[in-house]
Amino acid sequence: MSQARVAEPLRPAREAAPAVRELARLRRRAGAFAPVLPVVSVLALVALPFGPSGEGGAGPADAVSGLVVLYCAIRLLRDRRRPLSGTAAVVLGMPVVGLALAAMDAGSPGAGLTGLGRYLQIFVLVPAAVLLLVRDRADFRLLAWSFVTLAGWQGAVGVHQYTTGTGASYQGEDIRAVGTFGAEDVMGMATVVSFGLVCAVGLALGRTPLRQRALAAGCAMALLVPLALSFSRGAWIATAVACGAQLALAGPRRALRTAAVAVAAGVVLVGGFGVGTAMLQERIDSITKVTDAPDQSVTDRYTMWAAATGMWREHPLTGVGLKGFPDHRDGHASLALSSGSDTGGAGAAYRKQPLLSPHNMYLLVLSEQGLIGLVGLAGSWLALLVCAFRGLRRAHGPAPDRGLDCALVACGLLVWQLTDFVYADIGGTSTVLTAVCFGLAAWWALTDAGADAGTAAGDRCAGARAAGEAALR
Numbered sequence: 001m002s003q004a005r006v007a008e009p010l011r012p013a014r015e016a017a018p019a020v021r022e023l024a025r026l027r028r029r030a031g032a033f034a035p036v037l038p039v040v041s042v043l044a045l046v047a048l049p050f051g052p053s054g055e056g057g058a059g060p061a062d063a064v065s066g067l068v069v070l071y072c073a074i075r076l077l078r079d080r081r082r083p084l085s086g087t088a089a090v091v092l093g094m095p096v097v098g099l100a101l102a103a104m105d106a107g108s109p110g111a112g113l114t115g116l117g118r119y120l121q122i123f124v125l126v127p128a129a130v131l132l133l134v135r136d137r138a139d140f141r142l143l144a145w146s147f148v149t150l151a152g153w154q155g156a157v158g159v160h161q162y163t164t165g166t167g168a169s170y171q172g173e174d175i176r177a178v179g180t181f182g183a184e185d186v187m188g189m190a191t192v193v194s195f196g197l198v199c200a201v202g203l204a205l206g207r208t209p210l211r212q213r214a215l216a217a218g219c220a221m222a223l224l225v226p227l228a229l230s231f232s233r234g235a236w237i238a239t240a241v242a243c244g245a246q247l248a249l250a251g252p253r254r255a256l257r258t259a260a261v262a263v264a265a266g267v268v269l270v271g272g273f274g275v276g277t278a279m280l281q282e283r284i285d286s287i288t289k290v291t292d293a294p295d296q297s298v299t300d301r302y303t304m305w306a307a308a309t310g311m312w313r314e315h316p317l318t319g320v321g322l323k324g325f326p327d328h329r330d331g332h333a334s335l336a337l338s339s340g341s342d343t344g345g346a347g348a349a350y351r352k353q354p355l356l357s358p359h360n361m362y363l364l365v366l367s368e369q370g371l372i373g374l375v376g377l378a379g380s381w382l383a384l385l386v387c388a389f390r391g392l393r394r395a396h397g398p399a400p401d402r403g404l405d406c407a408l409v410a411c412g413l414l415v416w417q418l419t420d421f422v423y424a425d426i427g428g429t430s431t432v433l434t435a436v437c438f439g440l441a442a443w444w445a446l447t448d449a450g451a452d453a454g455t456a457a458g459d460r461c462a463g464a465r466a467a468g469e470a471a472l473r
Contacts, residue, residue, distance in 0.1 A: 035075070036139040038068045039130055039439075042432060043146045046192065047153050049180035061432045065126050072129040084128060088446040091387070092128050094380040095119065098318075098373030105321035115322030115368075122426055122435045123377065130439020131446065140406045141208075143440060144199040147433075148219050151196020154179035154189045155226030162229045168343070169350070170231055177229035183343045184353060185428040190232035191420075192430055194239045195437065197223040198412040201243050205250040206405020231283050234423030242416035246408045249392060300338055301423075304358040307332035308367035319370035326356040328367075361421035384438070385414050387445035403444075410444035413437040 045061040076083055084092070099119050106112030134140055158177025161167030168183040170176035181188030200223065203216035227239060247255035310332035311320050320328050329337075343353045358364050365374045388411050395407040417437055426434065 035133045035135060036142060038064070038071050039133055039143060039436060040146050042068060042436060043143075043150050046429060046433060047150055047180065059429045061429065062121070065121065065432050065435065068133070069125045069129045072132050076132070083132065085446065087387075088128075088131065088442065091380055091383045091446060092124055092131075092442065094383070095123050095373070095376040098369045098376035099322070101318050102322045102369040102373050105315075105318050105324075107321055107324055107327055111323035112321065118426070119322070122431060123380070123438065126432070126435035127439035127442050130436055131442045134440070134443045137403050137406050140403075140409070140440060140443065141203070143436070144203055144406075144409050147199040148196045148203070148216070148223075151193045151200075151223055151226075152219065154181075154192045155196075155223055158189050158193070158226040158229055167229075175229075176231050177226050179226075181429060185430070186230075186343070187232060187235070187424060188428050188430040190227065190230035190235035192433065193223050193227045193230065194235045194242075194416060194420075195413065195433060197227060197239060198242050198246070198416050199409050201246050202407075202409030202412050203405045205246060205254060205408050207402075208405055233283065233287050234420055237287070237423070238416045238420035241419045242412045245415045246412045249389075249411060250404070250408060296338055297341065299336055300341070300355055301359050303333050303337040304329070304355060305360055305363055306334065307337075308358040308360070308363040311367040312363075312370065315370055317370045317372055319366065319368045319373060322368055324368050325358065325364060326354075329355075357425050357427065359424055361425040364425045381414070381418055384441050384445050385411075385418065388414055388441055391444050406444055410441045414441045 042061050042064050045059075045064055048060065075081075083089075099116055103112035103116040106115060130143075134143065155177075157179045158167070161179075162175050162177050165174050167174050168176040168178045168186055176186060177189060178186050179189030179192065197220055200216045200220035204213050204220055206213065227235065307329050308325065311325070311328050314320075337355070341353050341355065343351055358367065362374065362378065365377050369377075388407070392407045392411060395402045395404040414437075417434060
């Protein structure tokens with residue numbers, strides 16, 4: 001009897017041991033990814049729905065990106081680490097001089113400071129913070145899968161909008177998939193889905209376990225549907241170029257196999273759209289008619305491109321100043337420019353949205369910052385691209401996992417962004433994701449972590465596991 005009474009109090013302790021071990025395991029996993037979780041929170045906030053009355057400016061995700069920069073600075077001060085290597089500091093800091101000069105030439109101090117802060121956020125501060133917070137390939141893959149998850153959510157909302165007729169207006173029907181971004185930011189969902197698709201393709205072409213690659217390939221195929229239903233020609237072109245580059249960089253055999261599967265899946269998916277097939281075919285055909293028979297949106301774009309070039313000719317070195325394009329547009333645009341683009345649907349009333357940018361990032365920088373600004377920004381992007389391609393060589397080594405998937409994701413995101421900048425510029429809720437993409441590309445391109453990240457990740461996980469076991473004992 002005494003032995004039974006002694007054993008009874010021990011039974012609950014034995015039964016609670018698995019729960020304690022599971023809790024310790026979850027704490028170890030959360031602790032392993034703790035530094036990069038603030039960056040994941042930025043992506044999570046982009047998934048929040050915004051009202052149709054928003055103007056497409058800074059949102060909660062932008063505010064949290066500022067906190068991410070502050071968090072990174074505090075970690076650096078606490079750990080007394082050197083912030084960036086010399087090469088990384090030069091590459092990421094190249095745009096600062098041109099931005100400072102353009103801010104001083106702005107029409108008003110407020111416009112100059114606002115524009116300077118926005119450019120520094122997107123192209124300097126947030127990318128540097130992401131570079132410093134991503135420690136190894138495990139962190140990189142977590143962010144890549146976060147992009148895929150965000151794209152899946154926005155894509156699901158977009159497909160629902162198309163099937164129920166609750167999307168943005170397109171050719172008189174409310175069928176354009178825009179996700180939670182609304183009719184005033186029709187490029188938002190297309191951008192998010194494109195990022196997720198590029199990440200999924202890179203993850204699928206890597207050398208990670210087969211289950212992960214199969215899941216990534218399935219996600220990539222599924223994301224083709226909302227991307228098509230976005231009716232965004234610029235996103236289509238940029239995604240085709242980026243994914244084609246990823247396939248070519250992964251190897252010719254794998255490229256041919258994957259391309260064949262993608263074409264077959266595309267035929268099946270497009271064939272299942274029913275009435276949407278005609279609209280999609282018309283939209284695709286319009287890409288080849290941008291010079292012979294351009295529609296009004298293309299005409300507006302050409303007109304604004306000409307206006308941006310005219311501004312640059314008058315101010316070749318420093319441009320007209322940050323935020324200066326809208327003020328100088330009418331003085332350089334021809335009569336072919338319309339009063340604005342029609343927006344409506346997705347819960348918003350019909351309205352004319354003014355055309356306040358040339359929808360070409362390179363020409364926007366050239367017109368507002370001149371040659372000095374364009375050399376700084378484009379030079380930084382080109383340096384990132386060259387360094388990322390150089391890093392791709394080590395990923396093709398004989399070791400089973402040298403980060404080929406990370407290299408393909410980084411190169412793909414860069415190629416997508418630099419291609420999309422021919423048809424678009426910064427603006428809207430999804431712009432903060434551009435900063436995260438540049439940060440991921442910078443981590444692969446400007447650090448040596450990709451070469452030995454597998455060992456570092458293994459040591460970190462082993463250390464965390466040992467600490468957890470010691471705590472349990």
